[in-house]
Amino acid sequence: MVNRVRTVLGDVRPEDLGVCDAHDHLFLRSPKLPGQELDDVPAARSELAAFRAAGGASVVQWTPYGMGRRTADLPPLSRAAGVHVVCATGLHQAAHYDPQFLGALRAGLADLFVSELTTGIGASGVRAGLIKVAAGFHALDAHAHWTMAAAAEAHHETGAPIAVHLEHGTGALDVLDLLCDELEVPPHRIVLGHLNRSPDGVVQRQAAETGCYLAFDGPSLAHHATDWRMPDAVKALADAGFGHQLLLGGDTVVSGARSVDGGPGMPYLLRRVRPRLVATLGAELVNHILTRNPGRAFAVDWP
Structure with a gap:
């Protein structure tokens, strides 16, 4: 078996990902974000093209099951832009779903994840390349325990990586x-x-010491007060020997945040965040964080 990253156009070698936005969204819909949906195919096409023009080569979309992934639209968008796209299965926090929707999933959640990772997502045939789950604010509720148990079961069957939304970074x-x-x-x-x-350097280091990957993403209006501390946090982790575990992403979650709608969008990661980090960390390490680390984080010996 050989490690591959599972994209919407098929499995690719980790080294072929190129410059990677390791956490973002082309499509996303949630009752918590009314009127701010990422649900426009032409806008997604333009955003992906803008990311490519800025030097981007791959995007890992963390939008999970039931949140408007538009999986059938992902392969043509990926092909047209010349950008690898990785799609997620999994579930977000309960607040993003109708209770009846979640009730229907109560039995067989792990099987759903496995099916989307191996057989494909509905009629699209697109296979997911990671499992997305979510924690709460400084806590894990019953929903988080349920979804993470299912994610772990699916991981053990497929090897798929598990990406975790940390509420406010906690x-x-x-x-x-x-x-x-x-x-x-x-x-x-x-x-x-x-x-x-949550710019707690002690917790970040303790997490890194386990061997997991740490994703730093943004910017955002809600978290601007902590976004600007990111370069120093990344440097502290790199200086402590954890540079090979760091990932960077844009996390565009609402329509107004896209560059085509006047926001920073996906290109911001490469236009502004990368130069800022190069000044702090040096070009070689930043290049590794954007290219080599995502390949290791998302590559799997797929069954």
């Missing part, structure tokens, strides 16, 4: 206690998202 150690200690998921198969939103 709860990293509780997530690792559950996934690694109780559910026996290897730490290097876990990606923790939004760590920049």
